[in-house]
Amino acid sequence: MRYTPAGLPVRHFSLSHDSEQIEAGFQRKIQCKVPAMAVADAAQQMKELALGDMVRIDGFLAQKSRMGTQLVLHVKQIQLLERG
Amino acid sequence: MRYTPAGLPVRHFSLSHDSEQIEAGFQRKIQCKVPAMAVADAAQQMKELALGDMVRIDGFLAQKSRMGTQLVLHVKQIQLLERG
Numbered sequence: 747m748r749y750t751p752a753g754l755p756v757r758h759f760s761l762s763h764d765s766e767q768i769e770a771g772f773q774r775k776i777q778c779k780v781p782a783m784a785v786a787d788a789a790q791q792m793k794e795l796a797l798g799d800m801v802r803i804d805g806f807l808a809q810k811s812r813m814g815t816q817l818v819l820h821v822k823q824i825q826l827l828e829r830g
Numbered sequence: 831m832r833y834t835p836a837g838l839p840v841r842h843f844s845l846s847h848d849s850e851q852i853e854a855g856f857q858r859k860i861q862c863k864v865p866a867m868a869v870a871d872a873a874q875q876m877k878e879l880a881l882g883d884m885v886r887i888d889g890f891l892a893q894k895s896r897m898g899t900q901l902v903l904h905v906k907q908i909q910l911l912e913r914g
Contacts, residue, residue: 754854767890769904770838770870778893778901786854806851809862817862817901820853 747789755789758782761803761819781810784821791824798830831873839873842866845887845903865894868905875908882914 747755761780766773782803784792795801804823810816831839845864850857866887868876879885888907894900 763891765890767892767904767906769906770872776890776892778891779899780891780901788854806849806860807847807862807864808851808860815863817864820851822851822853 747793750785754786757784757789757792759784759792761801780819781816782819782821784824788821788824792821795824795826796830799826800828800830801825802827831877834869838870841868841873841876843868843876845885864903865900866903866905868908872905872908876905879908879910880914883910884912884914885909886911 747757750756759782761782763776763778763780765776767776768774782805802825803819803821805819805821807817807819810818831841834840843866845866847860847862847864849860851860852858866889886909887903887905889903889905891901892904894902
């Protein structure tokens with residue numbers, strides 16, 4: 747586990763997303779990987795998760811760094827849906 | 831207006847987001863720019879919008895290209911909240 751300068755545990759991970767979405771009347775299969783991070787309680791919760799577990803995440807997107815354009819999903823709540 | 835190979839109008843734009851979020855018990859100011867695109871009806875709707883208008887967007891994230899890692903927000907619904 748890593749820690750922020752303020753001493754909070756932080757966990758960086760990659761979220762793989764699969765879904766089907768309707769766009770312009772057509773169904774399309776969506777697959778994407780979203781860089782994600784969890785701080786404090788959310789980071790602790792992630793210790794119980796293993797690679798391949800299916801989760802539902804609520805959170806917000808923010809820029810990874812002040813100058814960069816890469817987005818990272820900040821986890822506010824994570825819910826285990828199914829063991830991988 | 832550009833068109834997809836199937837002849838659907840498509841509009842690429844950059845969405846500027848500002849909000850305050852709570853993370854690990856601390857309030858933080860979030861600013862980010864999200865690459866976005868709208869196809870068909872959503873693209874037509876965007877013709878009525880001007881730079882600086884405040885909007886609420888519902889949609890989904892997907893990879894910009896098959897091999898890349900950059901994410902793009904696909905607009906499903908766009909709602910004008912306030913003229914810029």
